[in-house]
Amino acid sequence: MKLTPVKIGDLALQIPIIQGGMGIGVSLSRLAGNVAKEGGMGIISCAQIGFNDPIFERAPFKANMKAIKEQYQAAKDIAGTGIVGFNIMCATYKYEKYVQRCVEVGADVIISGAGLPIHLPELVANSKTKIAPIVSSEKAAKVLLRTWAKRYQRTADFLVIEGPEAGGHLGFKYDNIHEAIKKMDQEVIKIVAVAKEYGEKFNCQIPIFFAGGVYDRNDIDHYLGLGCAGVQMATRFVVTEECDAPISYKERYLHATKDAVKIIKSPVGMPGRAIENEFTQTITSKQIPIKKCRSCLSHDHCDRKTIPYCITEMLLQSVSDNPDNGLIFAGSNVFKINEMTTVSRLLAELSQ
Ligand SMILES: Cc1cc2nc3c(=O)[nH]c(=O)nc-3n(C[C@H](O)[C@H](O)[C@H](O)COP(=O)(O)O)c2cc1C
Known part of the structure; x- marks a missing residue:
C-alpha cells in the first residue's frame, strides 16, 4: 500500500x-x-x-x-x-x-x-x-x-x-x-x-x-x-x-560489518554512532591534537583543552581522500547495506 x-x-x-x-x-x-x-x-x-x-x-x-x-x-x-x-x-x-x-x-x-x-x-x-x-x-x-x-x-x-x-x-x-x-x-x-x-x-x-x-x-x-x-x-x-x-565514503558504508558499528565519544558532549576505522581506534587511547579552530561549536560546547579531537577536522577528513582517518557517522543498520x-x-x- x-x-x-x-x-x-x-x-x-x-x-x-x-x-x-x-x-x-x-x-x-x-x-x-x-x-x-x-x-x-x-x-x-x-x-x-x-x-x-x-x-x-x-x-x-x-x-x-x-x-x-x-x-x-x-x-x-x-x-x-x-x-x-x-x-x-x-x-x-x-x-x-x-x-x-x-x-x-x-x-x-x-x-x-x-x-x-x-x-x-x-x-x-x-x-x-x-x-x-x-x-x-x-x-x-x-x-x-x-x-x-x-x-x-x-x-x-x-x-x-x-x-x-x-x-x-x-x-x-x-x-x-x-x-x-x-x-x-x-x-x-x-x-x-x-x-x-x-x-x-x-x-x-x-x-x-x-x-x-x-x-x-x-x-x-x-x-x-x-x-x-x-x-x-x-x-x-x-x-x-x-x-x-565522495565514493570512498560510500564504500565504507558498503563494506561495514555489524561488529564495526561503534558508539564513540564526541567533543559535542554526546555519544555518536560511527563506523570503526583508524580514527575510532586512535581516540580510544589518545587525544588527537587540535591544529586549527574553524569555529563550529559554541564555546560552551567545546573546550579545546579537553576535547578528544576536533569534530570539524575529523568530519572533513572523512569526506576527503582519506576517510579511514576521519569520523564516518552511520546508523545501526549500515551493515545491511x-x-x-x-x-x-x-x-x-x-x-x-
Ligand atoms: C553521516 C551522518 C551525518 C549526520 N549528521 C547530522 C547532522 O549534521 N545533524 C543532525 O541533526 N543529525 C545528523 N545525523 C542524524 C541523521 O539526520 C538522522 O536523524 C539519523 O541518522 C537517522 O538514523 P538512520 O541513519 O539510522 O536512518 C547524521 C547521520 C549520519 C548517518
Whole structure:
C-alpha cells in the first residue's frame, strides 16, 4: 500500500519520508534536491556547509553564509516544487545567524537538534519557514512544547523523534544506549500523546517522524502503527548515486560489518554512532591534537583543552581522500547495506 502524504501547514509532503541532515558535506543540494524532487523532504546539513569554498579555511563563517544560499538554490533547481530545508544543530557557533540566513534564503523548513531549540520560534518569526525540533524523550518534547506555547504562543510544525539507533550524535547517555533501545517504542507512544495534546491546544496537527535505524518498509509501518506520520532516514540515503559524499565514503558504508558499528565519544558532549576505522581506534587511547579552530561549536560546547579531537577536522577528513582517518557517522543498520542505489529507486522501494 502506498504511504499517505502528510500536510505540514500549507506544505504537502507527498512521501512521508524526511532525508535526515548529514554533515559535513554528506547531505547538500544534490541529495536534498533529488529527494525533494521525488516527493520526500530533502534536508541540507548546515554543518560547515561552505567547506568546499576557497575562502573556508580563512573565513569559515563567511563561506558558510554564502554556501547556504548557493546550496539552497541548487537544491530548489533540482526539486521543483518539492520541499527542501536545513538541519541546524543547536550546538553550532552563531546558531542564530545560521537560522536567520536559512530563513532569508527562503528555506521551506528548519529542523534543529543536538540540544533544545528553545529560541527557534523568534528566529523564524514572520516567515513561511516551518520549524521542527528533534527530541529523544517525552521529557524533552514536553519542555520544548511547553516553552514555545508559553513564550511564543505557538507550537511545532512537525516533530522528529530521534531514537538510539540513529547515526551521528545521539541524545542518550553513553552507558544507557542499549537500555534506551528496548524502551524506545514506549517513549514514542508517550511523545505522540504530547504532540496530540499540543495539536489540540493550537487547533492543528503536529505530524511526527521517527528517526534512527529505520531500514525498510516494515520498519516504516511499525512507526506508523505507533502513531507517527512518517520517518526520517539518513543512513540508507548515503549509498545513493546522488548523495553528496565522495565514493570512498560510500564504500565504507558498503563494506561495514555489524561488529564495526561503534558508539564513540564526541567533543559535542554526546555519544555518536560511527563506523570503526583508524580514527575510532586512535581516540580510544589518545587525544588527537587540535591544529586549527574553524569555529563550529559554541564555546560552551567545546573546550579545546579537553576535547578528544576536533569534530570539524575529523568530519572533513572523512569526506576527503582519506576517510579511514576521519569520523564516518552511520546508523545501526549500515551493515545491511551492500549495494548502491538511486534516490528514486530507494523511495520507490520504501513508499509503494
Ligand atoms: C553521516 C551522518 C551525518 C549526520 N549528521 C547530522 C547532522 O549534521 N545533524 C543532525 O541533526 N543529525 C545528523 N545525523 C542524524 C541523521 O539526520 C538522522 O536523524 C539519523 O541518522 C537517522 O538514523 P538512520 O541513519 O539510522 O536512518 C547524521 C547521520 C549520519 C548517518
